Structure formats: C-alpha cells, structure tokens
Amino acid sequence: MKITCTGHAGLFIETAHGSILCDPWRSPAYFASWFVFPDNSGIDFASFQPDYLYLSHLHRDHFDPDVLARFVPKTTTVLLPDFPTDDLRRELGELGFRSFVETRDGEPLDLGGLRIMISAMTSPADGPLGDSALAVDDGEIKFLNQNDSRPRDFDLINAFGPYDGHSLQFSGAIWWPVVYDLAEATKSALGARKRENGMARATRFAESVAAKFVFPNSGPPALLDDELFAFNDFSNSDDNPFPDQTVYLDYLARHGHDNGRLLIPGSTAELVAGAGDTRCTVTHPMPDDDVRRIFTDKHAYLEAYAERERPRIAAERASWPRYDGDLAVALAEWWDPLLALADRIGPGVGVPVLLEIGDEKIVIDFGAREVRRWLGEECRYRFAMAHELVEALVAEHEIDWVNSLFLSLRFRASRRGQYNEFIYTFFKCLAPERLSYAEGWYAEQEGSDELIRIGDYMVQRRCPHLKADLARFGEVHDGVLQCGMHGWRFDLATGRCLTSEAHQLRSVPVAEADGAGAEVGG
Ligand code: FES
Numbered sequence: 001m002k003i004t005c006t007g008h009a010g011l012f013i014e015t016a017h018g019s020i021l022c023d024p025w026r027s028p029a030y031f032a033s034w035f036v037f038p039d040n041s042g043i044d045f046a047s048f049q050p051d052y053l054y055l056s057h058l059h060r061d062h063f064d065p066d067v068l069a070r071f072v073p074k075t076t077t078v079l080l081p082d083f084p085t086d087d088l089r090r091e092l093g094e095l096g097f098r099s100f101v102e103t104r105d106g107e108p109l110d111l112g113g114l115r116i117m118i119s120a121m122t123s124p125a126d127g128p129l130g131d132s133a134l135a136v137d138d139g140e141i142k143f144l145n146q147n148d149s150r151p152r153d154f155d156l157i158n159a160f161g162p163y164d165g166h167s168l169q170f171s172g173a174i175w176w177p178v179v180y181d182l183a184e185a186t187k188s189a190l191g192a193r194k195r196e197n198g199m200a201r202a203t204r205f206a207e208s209v210a211a212k213f214v215f216p217n218s219g220p221p222a223l224l225d226d227e228l229f230a231f232n233d234f235s236n237s238d239d240n241p242f243p244d245q246t247v248y249l250d251y252l253a254r255h256g257h258d259n260g261r262l263l264i265p266g267s268t269a270e271l272v273a274g275a276g277d278t279r280c281t282v283t284h285p286m287p288d289d290d291v292r293r294i295f296t297d298k299h300a301y302l303e304a305y306a307e308r309e310r311p312r313i314a315a316e317r318a319s320w321p322r323y324d325g326d327l328a329v330a331l332a333e334w335w336d337p338l339l340a341l342a343d344r345i346g347p348g349v350g351v352p353v354l355l356e357i358g359d360e361k362i363v364i365d366f367g368a369r370e371v372r373r374w375l376g377e378e379c380r381y382r383f384a385m386a387h388e389l390v391e392a393l394v395a396e397h398e399i400d401w402v403n404s405l406f407l408s409l410r411f412r413a414s415r416r417g418q419y420n421e422f423i424y425t426f427f428k429c430l431a432p433e434r435l436s437y438a439e440g441w442y443a444e445q446e447g448s449d450e451l452i453r454i455g456d457y458m459v460q461r462r463c464p465h466l467k468a469d470l471a472r473f474g475e476v477h478d479g480v481l482q483c484g485m486h487g488w489r490f491d492l493a494t495g496r497c498l499t500s501e502a503h504q505l506r507s508v509p510v511a512e513a514d515g516a517g518a519e520v521g522g
Contacts, residue, residue: 001013001014001015001136001138001140001141001143001164001165001271001362002014002015002268002269003143003165003167003215003263003268003269003270003271003273003323003331004266004267004268004269005215005263005264005265005266005268005269006021006024006025006040006043006045006265007025007026007036007038007039007040007043007222007265008023008025008037008040008061008062008217008218008219009022009023009025009056009061009145009147009148009167009169009217009218010022010023010024010025010034010040010043010265011023011145011217011426012048012050013136013143014155015038015114015136015138015141016113016138016139017051017111017112017113017114017138017139018051018052018111018112018113018114019048019050019051019052019073020050020052020053020054020079020134020136021048021050021052021054021076022050022054022055022056022099022126022134022145022147023054023055023056023062023063023147024045024048024064024067024068024071024072025060025061025062025063025064025067026040026041026043026045026063026064026066026067027064027067028224028309028312028313028316029060029061029064029221029391029407030060030061030112030403030404030405030407030408030409030410031320031392031404031405031408031410032225032312032316032317033223033225033228033407033408033409033410034060034061034222034223034407034408035137035221035222035223035224035305035309036221036222036265037219037220037221037222037244037302038222038264038265038294038301039059039222039265039305039308040265040266042265042266042285043266044393045067045070045071045072046070046071048071048072048226049073050072050076050192051076051077052076052077052079052101052111053068053072053076053077053078053079053097053305054078054118054129054134054145054147055078055088055092056081056131056132056133056144056145056147056148057081057088057126057127057128057130057131057132057149058088058091058127058128058130058136058403059127059128059403059407060403060404061173061218061221061407061409062092062147062148063088065091065095065138068092068095068097069095069096072094073328074095074097074098075098075386076097076099076456077100077101078092078097078099078101079101079103079116079118079134080100080101080102080103081103081105081120081130081132082102082103082104082105082118082120082122083120083122083129083130084122084129084130084437085126085129085130085133085433085434085437087129087130087137088130089483091338093164097423099273101347102320102330103117103118103120103358103497105118105119105120105122106118106119106120106153106156108137108160110423111140113138114136114137114138115136115137115138115139116135116136116137117134117160117331118132118134118135119132119133119149119156119157119257120132120149121133121150121151121152121211121439122262123431123441123466123467124421124425124426124428124437124438124442125421125424125466126149126150126442126466127148127149127229128400128402128428129428129429129434129437129438130405131148131149131150132224133145133146133147133151134417135151135157135159135161135163136159137160140162140272140273141164141165141272141273141278142160142162142163142164142165142269142458143163143164143165143166143167143271144157144160144161144163144165144166144167144209144211145167146166146167146168146169146205146209147167147168147169147217147218148173148219149169150201150205150219150466150485150517151205151448152466152467152468152485153469154209154469154472156207157209158208158209161209161210161211162210162211162419163209163210163211163212164212164213164271164273164278165211165212165213165214165215165217165269165280166205166206166209166211166213166214166215166216167216167217167218168202168206168215168216168217168218169198169202169216169217169218169219169487170198170199170202170216170219170243170245170248170251171198171218171219171220171241171243171244171248172194172195172198172219172220172241172242173218173219173220173221173407174194174241174413175406175407175409175413176190176194176241176242177190177191177194177241178191178231178241178409179412179413180412180413180414180415180496181410181413181414182414183410187239188239188492189239191240191241192239193237194241194257194340195238195239195241195242195243196241197273197484197486197487198241198243199222199243199247199248199251200484200512201484201485201486201487202216202248202284203252203255203257204472204473204484206257207257208472210341210415211259212259212277212278212280213259213260213261213269213271213278213280213334214252214257214259214261214498215260215261215263215269216245216248216260216262217245217263219231219242220233220242220243220244221242221314223409224302224305224306224307224309224313225306225313226306227410228409228410229302229306230297231409232302233247233298234298234299234302235298235299237458242389244295244298245262245263245295246262246295246380247265248260248349249261249262250282255338261280261282262282263282264284264285264291264294265285266284266285266286267282267283267284267285268282268283269281269282269449270283270446291451313367316459317460320388320389320391320392321391321392321395321396322388322391322392323390323391323392323394323395325394327357327360327362327387327391327394328360328362328371328372330394331362331371331394332370332371332372334394334397334430335364335371335430335434336370336371337425338368338429338430338431338432338435339364339366339369339370339371341368341432341435341436342366342369342435342439343439344434344439344442344443345366345425345426345429345438345439345442346367346369347366347383348420348422348442348501349366349367349420349422349423349426349428350366350367351366351367351379351380351381352364352365352366352367352377353365353366353379353381353382353383353409353423354374354378354379354381354382354383355383355384355385355390356383356384356385357383357386357387357390358386358387358388358390359385359387361373362374363375363377363379366422366425366426368494370501380412380415380416380417381413381414381415381420381423382413382415383411383412383413384411384412384413385405385410385411385412386410389405389408389410389411390405393405398430399429399430399431399434400427400428400429400434401427401430402427402428402432403426403428405427406424406427417501418497418498418499418500418501419499419500419501420500420501421465421500421503425438443462446468450462451506451508452470452471454474454476454481454492455476455492456492456509456510457482457492457507457508457509457510458507458508458509459474459490459492459495459505459506459507459508460505460506460507463483463485463488463505464488464490464497464503464504464505465483465485465488465500465503466485466486468483468484468485468486470483472490473485476492479491479492479493479505480492480498481505487499488500490505490507492505492507493507495507
C-alpha cells in the first residue's frame with residue numbers, strides 16, 4: 001500500500017485493488033483564515049485519477065469544492081459515510097458527482113478485493129453533524145485514516161484491524177482560548193491545557209489502535225492573514241494550542257512510542273508486509289534538511305508563505321457578499337422559527353447571548369426563544385465580529401456558522417461561567433432539519449446507562465458529553481473524573497460537570513450502589 005500525503009488530512013491511498021483519494025484540500029478555508037501547513041501548492045491533484053473518493057466530513061479543510069470541481073473526475077465513485085443528513089451527498093451532487101456507495105456505520109464492505117469500513121460519528125458535536133474514519137484493507141496492509149474524527153467505539157474499529165498504519169489529528173482546530181478576552185496568564189494556562197489535552201488524546205487513540213506506524217495529520221492550519229498570524233505556534237510554545245507534527249512526534253516518543261512518522265505534502269509512505277512484520281519507507285519531496293527547516297525556522301517559512309498568499313487573501317475578502325438589509329430583522333426572521341423548535345437547546349443555554357456585530361448589538365434570547373435588539377442587560381456569553389462577516393453569512397444563508405465564522409478565528413468572545421455546548425450546537429444547526437436532528441439526539445441521551453466502578457463511586461460508563469467509554473478514557477485525580485476524549489471534568493461526589501453546563505454525571509458512592517464494575521485508576 002502506498003500512501004501519499006496531499007496536505008492536512010489529505011491522503012491518496014494506492015493499492016493493488018484500487019485507489020482512494022481522501023479529503024483533498026488546498027483552497028483557503030473559513031473566510032480565508034486557514035491554509036494548508038506545510039504549503040501544498042505543489043501537489044498536482046489532477047494526476048491522481050482515483051477509483052474512489054472519500055470525504056470524511058463537510059468541514060472546509062476536508063471538503064474543498066474548488067479542488068473537487070477542477071481536479072477530481074466526476075466519474076469517481078464516492079464512498080459516503082452513514083450520516084444522518086444528506087448534506088454531503090447533496091453538495092457532491094451539485095459538483096457533478098453521480099456515483100455513490102452508501103456505507104453502513106461500522107460495516108465492512110468488499111469493493112472487489114479492497115475492503116473498507118467507515119465509522120460514522122453523528123452527534124451534534126461531531127464535525128458539521130457528522131465526522132468519520134475510514135479503514136482500508138488491501139489483503140496485505142490495513143490502514144486507519146482517523147483524520148480529526150473521535151470514534152467512541154474502538155472495539156468496532158479494532159475488529160477490522162490489526163492495523164499497520166494509522167493517521168490522526170493531534171493539534172487544535174478550535175478557537176478556544178485564543179479568541180477569548182482573558183488575562184494573559186489565564187489564557188496561557190488554558191492554552192497549555194488545550195495543547196496537552198490534544199496530544200494526550202491523540203496518544204490514547206494511537207495506543208487504543210496500536211498500529212505499527214502512526215502518521216500525525218489534519219493540522220495545524222497555517223494562519224496567514226495579518227490579523228491571525230500571531231496565533232501560529234512559531235517556536236513550540238507550551239501554551240499554544242496549535243503544535244505541529246514534529247512536536248507531536250517528540251511527544252509520542254517521550255511517551256514510549258517511536259513508531260511515529262512525519263509526512264508533509266508530497267511525502268509517500270510505502271507500507272509493505274514482510275516476514276512477520278511490516279516495513280514503512282517514507283520518501284519526502286525535498287531533501288531532509290529542507291523538510292527540517294520548515295519546522296525549525298517556522299516563522300520565516302510562514303512569513304514567506306503569507307507573502308505569497310497576500311493577493312489571494314485580498315481577493316477572497318473582496319468577494320465576500322454584502323447584505324444591506326436590517327441584520328436584526330433578518331436574523332429574527334431566520335432564527336425565531338428555529339428557536340421555537342429548540343426544546344432542549346433553548347433551556348440548555350437558557351440566557352441571552354450577545355452578538356456585537358460591528359456597532360450593532362443583537363441578542364439571541366434562548367430563554368424567551370427570540371432574537372431581538374440588545375436592551376442593555378448583562379449577557380454572560382458575548383461574541384464580537386465584523387459587520388461584513390455577518391453580512392456574508394446572511395447573504396449566503398450559511399446554516400453552519402461553526403464551519404464558517406467560528407473556525408475562522410475572526411471574532412472575539414467572552415463568557416462568565418462555563419462553556420456551553422448548546423450554543424455552538426445552535427450555531428451549526430441553522431436549518432430546521434439540522435436543528436431537529438440535534439434535538440432528537442439530545443433526547444436520546446437521556447436514557448439509562450451501565451454503571452462502572454471508579455474509585456469509591458459507581459458512575460455511568462458513557463461520558464455525559466459524547467458517550468466516550470469512561471472505563472477507557474476516564475482518569476481520576478483528587479475526586480475529579482476527567483474524560484480524556486475532550487477533557488471534560490466531573491466532580492465525583494456530586495456528579496456536577498466542572499467544564500460545561502447542563503451535563504450531569506450519574507455518580508453514586510459504592511456503599512449505596514448495588515453491584516460492581518470495572519475499576520478505573522489514575
Ligand atoms: S466524550 Fe467529550 S469529554 Fe467525554
């Protein structure tokens with residue numbers, strides 16, 4: 001099996017039984033904020049001519065309409081994850097793709113000697129209502145392309161293994177805490193925690209899969225616009241949430257794993273089954289010293305990259321559509337009917353959220369379920385953004401502001417109190433179909449769950465956030481249970497979530513509970 005890195009999460013997987021192009025991305029994403037790191041403008045996407053196309057999800061650093069339209073033959077068969085909405089299929093159809101294979105979540109599929117399995121994650125927090133991982137088996141080599149997905153059922157994934165190669169995300173793709181108005185020391189401490197959590201989670205994934213070789217991918221982005229440039233991690237700062245591939249490979253090695261391999265755009269990894277073992281040969285598109293310099297002299301590399309992209313950023317900015325109507329009226333007409341459907345999201349937020357849009361102040365009142373002008377009241381959650389960005393979102397009727405505004409990092413935020421997941425779920429569900437799906441998903445979560453023993457407590461086995469298996473991902477320190485999937489923390493004595501509102505862990509002292517379960521240490 002030969003795997004070519006095309007940049008970020010992009011891979012071209014070649015086997016004797018067919019080839020798969022995965023997540024080809026090159027165009028700047030999220031209001032021209034994100035660029036591929038390292039630069040992949042030298043990749044000739046037209047040369048690939050794949051048998052199959054796999055798009056893990058609709059985030060714009062994975063789904064690039066321009067590359068798909070210009071370089072991928074429309075006769076290519078698309079391998080579709082088992083998502084709850086048909087947004088991915090519809091967008092591909094609009095680009096001209098006509099041949100689709102609808103996979104079933106976690107079910108292996110034989111494509112004439114090439115076996116695949118796509119694991120689909122479908123909670124409101126998984127990508128834009130759907131993210132996925134692809135497992136490939138060509139009869140000799142098994143490869144897991146996890147990209148930035150966060151599978152919760154590793155028994156299912158591993159039943160397809162054991163794997164020879166595993167690609168996965170390790171770096172931040174998030175706006176927390178960088179856009180928040182916080183004291184520098186606080187922001188530094190939170191950034192350090194974010195950085196450590198991301199690499200620790202990736203390492204848990206790598207250990208759970210236990211592939212022979214690990215390939216860090218899907219990040220970090222290069223942030224090239226002047227107003228975002230300082231967010232890049234130029235010199236391995238402990239508090240920067242965007243560590244690069246080499247930082248993670250060092251982290252892996254420090255944690256006892258010397259099987260990580262660096263890929264940059266144009267690198268190939270040949271995985272060959274040998275007598276009792278698998279060999280991996282990595283070939284880079286440039287001399288090793290030049291590869292190293294990208295990472296050791298990153299500031300100069302990114303400055304030169306930004307200079308090359310300056311005209312494109314300016315052109316993108318000039319292309320954002322304008323809206324000259326009343327934004328408060330437009331948002332109320334659009335969102336009030338959605339808020340009426342938000343029986344769980346509404347109370348889950350419960351308070352007014354302030355949007356400062358240029359000089360305008362508009363409130364999403366989740367308690368009263370209406371959008372209105374700000375009346376001067378205290379708002380615990382506040383987002384401030386440029387007027388032109390919201391104009392573009394309204395003009396295009398963008399139904400996923402996470403996959404546009406929030407990932408762009410082109411806003412400021414503040415909050416008093418905890419993170420509230422429901423706010424972001426609302427912003428990614430700005431259409432009735434999506435909102436109804438999210439509401440239904442939350443309703444389903446309210447069912448019962450198996451209990452396991454953690455220290456002196458019996459707790460629900462599945463994390464109240466997104467159902468990670470706490471027998472695998474739970475760690476206890478000083479009476480606090482931390483789920484390693486996204487780092488949420490729960491007070492064992494009370495079950496209270498210390499990270500986010502409106503989530504409670506079922507937790508009962510062992511002495512008061514019947515039965516026992518698996519012990520989780522830490
Ligand atoms: S599943 Fe997200 S913190 Fe547990």
